[in-house]
Amino acid sequence: MKTSECDIVIVGVGGQGVILISDVLGRAAVKAGMPVRGAETHGMAQRGGSVINHIRLGCRFSPMVPTGGADVLLALEPAEALRFGHYLSRDGVAMINTDPVLPISVTMGKSVYPGLEDIVDPLSEVCKEVKTLDATSLARKAGTSQAMNVVMLGALSKYIPIKEELLLDALCDVVPKKHLDANKRAFQIGKAEVE
Amino acid sequence: MKEYLLGNVAIAKGLLEAGAGVVAGYPGTPSSEIIESLASLKGDLPIHVEWSVNEKVALEVAIGASWTGARAVATMKHVGLNVAADPFMTLAYLGVGGGIVVIIADDPFCHSSQNEQDTRRYAQFAAVPCLDPVDPGVAKEMVTYGFELSEKLNVPVMLRPTTRVSHARSDVETGHTAEIRRGSGFVKNPARRVSLPVHVRPLHVELLEKQKKIEEALALTPWNSLRLSGVHGVIASGISSLYAEEALIEMDLDLSFLKVGTFPAPSDMIRLIVEHASKVMIVEELEPVLEEQVERVARKYNPDLEILGKGSGHIPRFGELDQLYVRNAIASMEGQPARSGPILGEALKILPSRPPGLCPGCSHRATYYAMRKAFGRDAVFPSDIGCYTMAVPMGTVDTCLCMGASITLASGIRFGGEEKGICCSLGDSTFLHGGMTGLLNAAYNKARITVTILDNSTTAMTGHQPHPGTGFTATGKWSEPVSLEAIARALGAESVETVNPYDIDSAVDAFKRARDYPGLSVVIAKQACVITARRNGQKPQAFRVNDKCEGCRICVEFGCPAIEFEGEKARINNLCAGCGVCAWICPSSAIEVMK
Ligand code: SF4
Ligand code: SF4
Numbered sequence: 041m042k043t044s045e046c047d048i049v050i051v052g053v054g055g056q057g058v059i060l061i062s063d064v065l066g067r068a069a070v071k072a073g074m075p076v077r078g079a080e081t082h083g084m085a086q087r088g089g090s091v092i093n094h095i096r097l098g099c100r101f102s103p104m105v106p107t108g109g110a111d112v113l114l115a116l117e118p119a120e121a122l123r124f125g126h127y128l129s130r131d132g133v134a135m136i137n138t139d140p141v142l143p144i145s146v147t148m149g150k151s152v153y154p155g156l157e158d159i160v161d162p163l164s165e166v167c168k169e170v171k172t173l174d175a176t177s178l179a180r181k182a183g184t185s186q187a188m189n190v191v192m193l194g195a196l197s198k199y200i201p202i203k204e205e206l207l208l209d210a211l212c213d214v215v216p217k218k219h220l221d222a223n224k225r226a227f228q229i230g231k232a233e234v235e
Numbered sequence: 236m237k238e239y240l241l242g243n244v245a246i247a248k249g250l251l252e253a254g255a256g257v258v259a260g261y262p263g264t265p266s267s268e269i270i271e272s273l274a275s276l277k278g279d280l281p282i283h284v285e286w287s288v289n290e291k292v293a294l295e296v297a298i299g300a301s302w303t304g305a306r307a308v309a310t311m312k313h314v315g316l317n318v319a320a321d322p323f324m325t326l327a328y329l330g331v332g333g334g335i336v337v338i339i340a341d342d343p344f345c346h347s348s349q350n351e352q353d354t355r356r357y358a359q360f361a362a363v364p365c366l367d368p369v370d371p372g373v374a375k376e377m378v379t380y381g382f383e384l385s386e387k388l389n390v391p392v393m394l395r396p397t398t399r400v401s402h403a404r405s406d407v408e409t410g411h412t413a414e415i416r417r418g419s420g421f422v423k424n425p426a427r428r429v430s431l432p433v434h435v436r437p438l439h440v441e442l443l444e445k446q447k448k449i450e451e452a453l454a455l456t457p458w459n460s461l462r463l464s465g466v467h468g469v470i471a472s473g474i475s476s477l478y479a480e481e482a483l484i485e486m487d488l489d490l491s492f493l494k495v496g497t498f499p500a501p502s503d504m505i506r507l508i509v510e511h512a513s514k515v516m517i518v519e520e521l522e523p524v525l526e527e528q529v530e531r532v533a534r535k536y537n538p539d540l541e542i543l544g545k546g547s548g549h550i551p552r553f554g555e556l557d558q559l560y561v562r563n564a565i566a567s568m569e570g571q572p573a574r575s576g577p578i579l580g581e582a583l584k585i586l587p588s589r590p591p592g593l594c595p596g597c598s599h600r601a602t603y604y605a606m607r608k609a610f611g612r613d614a615v616f617p618s619d620i621g622c623y624t625m626a627v628p629m630g631t632v633d634t635c636l637c638m639g640a641s642i643t644l645a646s647g648i649r650f651g652g653e654e655k656g657i658c659c660s661l662g663d664s665t666f667l668h669g670g671m672t673g674l675l676n677a678a679y680n681k682a683r684i685t686v687t688i689l690d691n692s693t694t695a696m697t698g699h700q701p702h703p704g705t706g707f708t709a710t711g712k713w714s715e716p717v718s719l720e721a722i723a724r725a726l727g728a729e730s731v732e733t734v735n736p737y738d739i740d741s742a743v744d745a746f747k748r749a750r751d752y753p754g755l756s757v758v759i760a761k762q763a764c765v766i767t768a769r770r771n772g773q774k775p776q777a778f779r780v781n782d783k784c785e786g787c788r789i790c791v792e793f794g795c796p797a798i799e800f801e802g803e804k805a806r807i808n809n810l811c812a813g814c815g816v817c818a819w820i821c822p823s824s825a826i827e828v829m830k
Contacts, residue, residue: 083264083347089591101481103403108576162582
């Protein structure tokens with residue numbers, strides 16, 4: 041029997057705003073009267089390490105998405121998409137921001153950052169669909185590269201069982217007023233990108 | 236009202252709904268957000284909320300408050316209870332006034348900790364009740380219950396969320412703030428408040444006699460439940476019981492199931508499932524606390540019962556569990572195939588690792604650079620617990636044991652016979668927490684070492700909490716900041732110097748003087764954490780690389796994530812925090828401020 045309506049794993053690098061996305065999703069789920077569970081990365085990894093947040097819509101059980109169970113893997117950074125690719129379910133969708141954040145081992149020249157195809161190809165083999173978008177550039181179009189996470193949220197909105205107006209409502213709850221317009225634009229641009 | 240809450244925020248709401256009067260703690264992942272959110276949620280309510288100097292202090296403040304009749308709480312991470320173990324163990328004998336709930340957040344898998352000890356063992360050790368929540372909503376409910384039980388049985392009660400409860404989020408039903416339970420005054424009662432041998436002997440007997448009542452009371456709570464069905468069963472506790480419950484539903488298995496949310500676990504329910512079943516699996520994280528209790532009951536009521544768990548190798552005694560792991564363990568008991576996620580195998584080999592590290596512009600990087608220049612790579616560098624522990628690759632973090640141990644380890648290393656330079660380091664918050672006694676000891680016993688206090692005026696690693704050196708309390712009230720320099724002198728250090736680590740030249744010179752000092756020397760490297768500086772509105776200078784760059788890579792070796800190499804030249808990316816240290820390091824003067 042299914043124990044969750046929709047399982048989402050959001051990954052990225054500490055500081056990219058992963059928590060904001062899961063916060064918006066969770067609040068919107070509560071507005072929709074849906075049970076929701078989530079798990080966040082706090083502490084040491086937030087200092088530029090790999091971070092992963094789980095959100096389970098319509099679920100009353102484990103706060104973490106089981107390995108191989110994610111309906112959507114939302115990656116704010118390409119290498120992190122591959123690192124957490126094992127969360128994807130066979131029928132899942134991976135959505136990847138193509139703009140890399142170079143780890144210190146790469147900036148120091150001790151390792152090489154992989155090409156996008158080396159990330160996308162293996163993921164395509166294990167799930168239904170891989171979508172890539174340059175969310176950082178799209179966010180700049182919306183007015184601020186800081187809203188890259190909200191571009192990704194907009195793209196994600198097409199794949200989850202929560203109405204757009206509730207997501208926007210929840211976005212208003214968490215984003216400071218002065219940044220709200222840019223964030224709403226970012227949301228729409230992200231959504232249009234996957235349509 | 237339903238709200239989407241972080242586990243620790245749900246616990247803070249629980250404190251309001253239970254009318255807690257005094258709440259004290261020391262920051263530590265995964266516990267820190269309890270006090271942080273309470274400090275902002277409490278508004279004008281007459282609750283005393285404090286960041287204490289360390290966990291022992293926090294628990295003692297809570298005990299004093301309880302002895303006036305207030306409902307009192309101490310919060311900390313699991314290893315914090317090691318520091319607070321002294322008051323904790325004897326408190327169980329002496330008992331409470333107003334209820335005491337001790338909230339200890341465990342960290343299976345050491346997400347952000349130096350070990351993964353299981354605090355349920357401490358509860359057993361002290362013979363006090365332990366509540367083991369499955370999720371944020373239950374954690375919140377357990378707060379009010381904890382106070383009631385504590386007052387009824389005159390014992391402190393432990394609430395033990397784990398990382399996956401404290402840092403989980405879920406829809407939580409929240410209620411109203413209760414009347415705040417402040418105390419009415421200290422009542423003299425030496426027989427229960429003074430731990431003289433003659434007093435504590437009978438109190439120990441009393442505590443042991445209470446154990447039956449504790450177990451009976453806990454058995455009645457809604458967090459223990461039993462379903463008798465198939466002859467195979469699962470017994471699971473805390474968050475593991477959620478994984479097990481989900482697995483049973485998902486696999487549609489008709490097994491008997493005992494869900495445990497309190498310790499000691501309910502022996503009567505254990506007896507029922509043990510008598511009913513021929514085989515059970517015990518699912519719990521870390522120590523076999525539940526498993527041992529089941530074994531004891533089974534020995535008496537069903538010695539033939541097959542018990543799977545840690546003893547049989549089905550469930551590990553380390554790390555954290557997850558739903559898939561628990562599912563597969565139960566599947567193996569039932570002879571069903573295991574399930575796995577997609578195997579990416581070879582493809583993963585191309586991934587560069589991404590460990591957490593110091594922020595761009597972090598002053599610790601500059602301090603360690605200057606320290607290494609003065610002392611040389613061969614010197615011994617004991618270090619401590621904080622953001623700076625992440626600087627292991629710089630070669631200036633040779634040890635990390637527990638809060639404040641840098642100074643005492645350095646002393647021991649010298650007394651043990653090390654002749655090379657010894658320069659230890661610890662943060663300002665860590666120094667105030669557990670370093671001061673070590674410094675006093677080093678001065679008193681004449682340890683020839685250099686102690687570096689990395690003073691960034693915050694408790695950075697755990698999320699930038701204030702401490703006595705910052706000028707602010709947990710609730711944002713002004714409190715005259717203590718001078719680390721004055722403390723160091725008062726503790727007996729004769730050579731004390733304060734430097735700005737961004738001024739690398741002066742910092743290196745200060746470290747050289749400290750190195751050559753014939754006794755105990757102290758260097759205070761003072762510079763705000765870049766994150767708090769940015770929050771306080773400081774605008775960083777922008778730096779860039781000009782065409783004098785010769786591609787020598789010396790700046791890259793400094794290890795700032797804002798310096799990249801493009802082809803043959805360095806480049807500064809948009810992460811730059813403008814500390815200016817790389818500009819100083821560059822031998823070709825190729826890094827300059829952007830005009
Ligand atoms: S949070 Fe502050 S102290 Fe910690 S690494 Fe970043 S700059 Fe350094
Ligand atoms: S000035 Fe140099 S060392 Fe400092 S943050 Fe910028 S790039 Fe890093």
